[in-house]
Amino acid sequence: MVPTRLPPEVAELLARHAEYRRRRARLGFEEKIAIIERRRELKGWRKNAAPTRMISSAVLPNTDEPQPSKRATAPMSAN
Amino acid sequence: MKETLQVLNQMVADGVIDGYVIGGAIAATYYLEPIDTDDLDVFFHVAVPAGGLITLSPLYEYLRKLGYEPQDETIEIAGWPVQFLPVFNPLLEEAYDQAVTITFHDVPTRIMQVEHLVVIMVQTGRPKDYARILRFLEADAVNGAVLEPILAKHGLSEPWQEFLRKFDIHLGKE
Numbered sequence: 001m002v003p004t005r006l007p008p009e010v011a012e013l014l015a016r017h018a019e020y021r022r023r024r025a026r027l028g029f030e031e032k033i034a035i036i037e038r039r040r041e042l043k044g045w046r047k048n049a050a051p052t053r054m055i056s057s058a059v060l061p062n063t064d065e066p067q068p069s070k071r072a073t074a075p076m077s078a079n
Numbered sequence: 080m081k082e083t084l085q086v087l088n089q090m091v092a093d094g095v096i097d098g099y100v101i102g103g104a105i106a107a108t109y110y111l112e113p114i115d116t117d118d119l120d121v122f123f124h125v126a127v128p129a130g131g132l133i134t135l136s137p138l139y140e141y142l143r144k145l146g147y148e149p150q151d152e153t154i155e156i157a158g159w160p161v162q163f164l165p166v167f168n169p170l171l172e173e174a175y176d177q178a179v180t181i182t183f184h185d186v187p188t189r190i191m192q193v194e195h196l197v198v199i200m201v202q203t204g205r206p207k208d209y210a211r212i213l214r215f216l217e218a219d220a221v222n223g224a225v226l227e228p229i230l231a232k233h234g235l236s237e238p239w240q241e242f243l244r245k246f247d248i249h250l251g252k253e
Contacts, residue, residue, distance in 0.1 A: 018217060024112035025218055030184055033080050033105070035113040037158075 081184045082157035087121065095141045097124040100178040100189045107211060110193045110220045118153050118160040122175055138163060170202060170233045194225045201235050201242065209242060223250055
């Protein structure tokens, strides 16, 4: 396998990213866990809620009442 | 996380499990930068009853009484989905026995040593394990003098050498 020579700007970017990760590794454990928990909240994970994406009942049509259209269709995904 | 660990410690105090050790991404986070994960991997020891059949029912029942319900392969405890994984082979047994005690916001807990985490990842051998091993090596977090005897003891020296060859890694001798 021929070693790949990275362009200098890419090599510099990778080096800076590695340094960033090393700095983060030096944080205290409590601080690291707080970062993970913050990221999870940003991704939509909430305490006492399933970690998977869910369709809120608020966005679903109320199928208990007569619908104006022939058929109520729920969104395929929560994206 | 603090409350989750307090519940786990209470499970030990109440005899539901003999003890536990944190592994997986949260243990890796202790040694590396924060690693995104959805759950907390908890390796636990249960006393094997006379019949030899281990059942997780008492564990689930205990947690259900506290209001923590199973979700797929995890049980959400105070905001963290916890995956309970029994110690089932000699490598995990050793990792469990030699885990280090740390504190998290003054709550004591046990976490696997970095070298055991790496050897377990070699044994598991999924792409994400290899990616994580590379991060451990990049961070210079692993002591080769500790790692190699563990690899040899558990018959994993050859997969380790194969991993090093595959990623063209040359480790310096200390």
